[in-house]
């Protein structure tokens with residue numbers, strides 16, 4: 001006889017696991033530099049509008065499909081629309097998760113390496129300029145591969161213990177630690193002389209930098225950051241008990257994800273400003289993806305208590321990356337367990353092997369394989385591009401179309417309100433329903449088209 005499907009043990013555990021999926025490299029590594037490029041607070045404002053109008057309704061729908069379907073993405077769609085082609089949206093989601101995990105584990109590996117380096121530097125009391133060695137490190141033919149596999153192995157080691165003992169327990173510990181640590185780094189950053197200029201930059205909007213591209217970036221970032229469109233929320237929701245309030249949980253997760261992104265900005269941007277002024281330079285927070293791995297180590301090496309701040313910061317980065325990576329791996333693992341009838345252990349090994357091989361190629365694209373191109377992109381950029389710009393938006397759009405047009409309105413509202421047991425004002429429930437049915441497909445198509453042609 002089949003074992004009954006696992007569920008999360010508590011509401012807090014479920015919320016922290018979902019928040020763990022959402023809070024990740026996207027918040028610490030991507031959000032601050034996107035803000036730096038797109039007018040600071042102006043970007044935050046547009047991001048929040050996109051989040052509320054477009055992403056929250058899609059997230060509610062993904063949650064609802066997962067809980068009602070009660071299975072991995074492929075089977076959940078199949079149960080809600082038996083025998084139809086819609087289940088292939090679920091398959092696309094599983095594929096997208098595997099692809100994201102394959103490049104995500106490379107950056108996760110970098111955070112392992114930077115944490116290790118920060119510890120070595122702190123304990124050997126040296127101010128060695130490891131900031132300069134980032135390019136050398138990522139182009140090394142074997143070192144980054146090792147870190148990528150360590151990171152992926154760590155993720156697999158958590159998942160193998162299952163939903164309650166692995167995902168839920170570790171997310172609770174890691175997300176709590178993450179908040180405490182990042183607040184400590186923020187305090188260090190804000191107490192540096194000159195830091196307030198950075199705060200001003202973050203909260204005084206500069207609309208002159210806002211373009212159509214800003215709106216598109218804000219939408220894409222909100223998608224990636226909330227982990228929607230690739231089955232993570234759906235899979236976690238399939239482990240959620242029927243009495244949870246879907247709308248409240250989704251709003252809570254979105255709120256904490258955004259709060260965390262802003263806090264991460266406060267940990268990084270004021271410190272960059274303070275150290276630049278100290279050196280008589282113009283602060284540059286639009287340095288792109290190098291902000292965290294190139295600019296920040298330089299900043300840490302020059303500030304008092306910098307080695308402790310560096311250890312804490314890279315530990316936070318690693319914790320955030322791991323809790324997101326487990327949600328990505330769980331999508332694939334749940335699919336292998338339920339559709340290919342393998343044990344959890346074998347499913348984890350299979351996922352480790354496949355994503356590990358692709359991850360190695362992604363990592364090598366910064367070194368020995370730098371000349372190898374897929375559609376004129378390096379392997380890493382190819383996976384980043386097709387997932388963030390194509391698979392997630394298309395997945396999200398199809399999901400919204402499914403929820404809005406294939407599910408019956410009565411069933412949608414029934415699941416949203418737990419059969420009328422959760423008191424959600426009718427106007428609010430209907431607004432969400434119509435945002436999903438009409439606004440989300442159009443809005444997401446716009447991101448998709450824009451990214452495709454830009």
Ligand code: PFF
Pocket residue numbers: 021022023024025026027097100224225226227228230231232324325327328
């Ligand atoms: N939300 C994660 C982050 O912000 O880093 C990344 C991510 C995880 C994207 C899971 C998509 C996903 F399904």
